[in-house]
Amino acid sequence: MLSKSTEYAIRALVFVQLRNWEQKRPGVGEIAKEIEAPEAYTAKILQTLTKNKLMDSMKGRGGGFFFNDNQSNLTLYDVIHVVEGDACFHKCGFGLKQCNNDNPCPLHEQYKVVRDGFFEIVKTETIQSLSEKIKQGDAVLNRLNT
Amino acid sequence: MLSKSTEYAIRALVFVQLRNWEQKRPGVGEIAKEIEAPEAYTAKILQTLTKNKLMDSMKGRGGGFFFNDNQSNLTLYDVIHVVEGDACFHKCGFGLKQCNNDNPCPLHEQYKVVRDGFFEIVKTETIQSLSEKIKQGDAVLNRLNT
DNA sequence: TTATAAAAGGACATCAATGTCCTTTTATAA
DNA sequence: TTATAAAAGGACATTGATGTCCTTTTATAA
Ligand code: FES
Ligand code: FES
Numbered sequence A, B: 001m002l003s004k005s006t007e008y009a010i011r012a013l014v015f016v017q018l019r020n021w022e023q024k025r026p027g028v029g030e031i032a033k034e035i036e037a038p039e040a041y042t043a044k045i046l047q048t049l050t051k052n053k054l055m056d057s058m059k060g061r062g063g064g065f066f067f068n069d070n071q072s073n074l075t076l077y078d079v080i081h082v083v084e085g086d087a088c089f090h091k092c093g094f095g096l097k098q099c100n101n102d103n104p105c106p107l108h109e110q111y112k113v114v115r116d117g118f119f120e121i122v123k124t125e126t127i128q129s130l131s132e133k134i135k136q137g138d139a140v141l142n143r144l145n146t
Numbered sequence C: 001t002t003a004t005a006a007a008a009g010g011a012c013a014t015c016a017a018t019g020t021c022c023t024t025t026t027a028t029a030a
Numbered sequence D: 001t002t003a004t005a006a007a008a009g010g011a012c013a014t015t016g017a018t019g020t021c022c023t024t025t026t027a028t029a030a
Helices: A004-021 A028-035 A039-051 A076-083 A108-124 A127-135 B004-021 B028-035 B039-051 B076-083 B108-124 B127-135
Strands: A056-058 A064-066 B056-058 B064-066
Touching: A004 A028, A004 A039, A004 A064, A004 A076, A004 A127, A028 A039, A039 A056, A039 A076, A076 A108, A076 A127, A108 B108, B004 B028, B004 B039, B004 B064, B004 B076, B004 B127, B028 B039, B039 B056, B039 B076, B076 B108, B076 B127
Parallel strands: none
Antiparallel strands: A056 A064, B056 B064
């Protein structure tokens, strides 16, 4: 399971992409509202993302968040890597100190399939591919009421 | 990813099973040492397990932990359920409030496969099946040095 | 029957993840 | 040039997971 911070980050980035496609650059307030996260906490996460160049921002009047031309193929892995690290793609599912093909824990063979399957997803899907599905109406960014 | 507590719990139960097969009933100290967990914390986790009837225990001299006849097919799911709850099998991977087939998030289709795959594993594998692999020498309970 | 060994249980401590608040920096509009 | 709006940043607060310590209960051996 991804951390709450990572989930906020991914959904924030998707929202920024959707707004960018409408020629808009959302600010912290608008983003936080959309992803239903506390505003100040959202600001911290957005800071991490821009500091790590996953997204760009402008200060001052008319400022906000946006992607530049180098940031238009951002995998979910890139986001996870920056926000919570990639331990979950290497860890032993049984709790051993390291996962090891040659000296496996009793869950190794089955767990590896699941872990690698998730890795494949986050290496394949991008902020842009998710945003596209939402733009096409094939998926949603948030639940309607409550 | 499972919580540390759950990992400790699963490994503790496997160790108890292995010792039981040797006609032994390990105590907290022996278990904690084997799974490389703090002794007092291990004691707490073992308490949770016995309180929830996943395992039995005897107090007093010669006491320790063991499985009774009703506890010989304990799925990993049972353990997870008791120690950390089963949220991870229902949660939306994208962070929406609920996962919903009819109103999916953009990760739903792919994420569901992984999530259900893990569910299948923990519903199929048991403390006894894992212990058997270790007894047969096909898997290990801990890493050797350090 | 008593001393001892072991699990059970309660209270507290530490740490990382999550969340809040306030100040500083900076770009733009007036 | 100044006022304003917005992100950046620092410091602190809260909460849940993890970890520690000490006392109580209970079964057995001597
Ligand atoms: S050794 Fe445990 S998952 Fe690989
Ligand atoms: S709605 Fe997101 S995983 Fe099902």
